[in-house]
Amino acid sequence: MAAEHSEHATYWRERGACLRVDPELFFPPGSGTLTHVQIDDAKAVCRRCPVLEQCLGWAMEFGPVEGVWGGTTESERRLMRGRAVQGPGGTATRAA
Numbered sequence: 001m002a003a004e005h006s007e008h009a010t011y012w013r014e015r016g017a018c019l020r021v022d023p024e025l026f027f028p029p030g031s032g033t034l035t036h037v038q039i040d041d042a043k044a045v046c047r048r049c050p051v052l053e054q055c056l057g058w059a060m061e062f063g064p065v066e067g068v069w070g071g072t073t074e075s076e077r078r079l080m081r082g083r084a085v086q087g088p089g090g091t092a093t094r095a096a
């Protein structure tokens with residue numbers, strides 16, 4: 001059932017390490033040195049998170065989403081999506 005699948009698909013969020021810190025940490029404003037420090041601090045939380053893989057998978061699948069998810073920023077995930085589309089060696093892949 002779609003509702004059950006959806007519930008199951010986001011159950012990992014209840015185990016996120018970010019539930020124990022200020023949520024604003026994961027949504028750094030603008031750019032600059034302080035923003036980079038905040039991003040690094042958010043990524044440090046993600047690195048010790050037991051559901052990092054599920055979180056990153058969700059952000060990659062449902063993106064673009066703002067903020068740090070799964071230890072990555074949206075710009076990093078955008079690059080990862082681009083690489084996934086291009087395939088190894090930077091060549092574009094096509095669906096068969």
Ligand code: SF4
Pocket residue numbers: 013015016017018019026045046047049050051052053055056068069070071
């Ligand atoms: S990986 Fe980071 S953003 Fe995702 S649930 Fe864990 S702590 Fe939160």
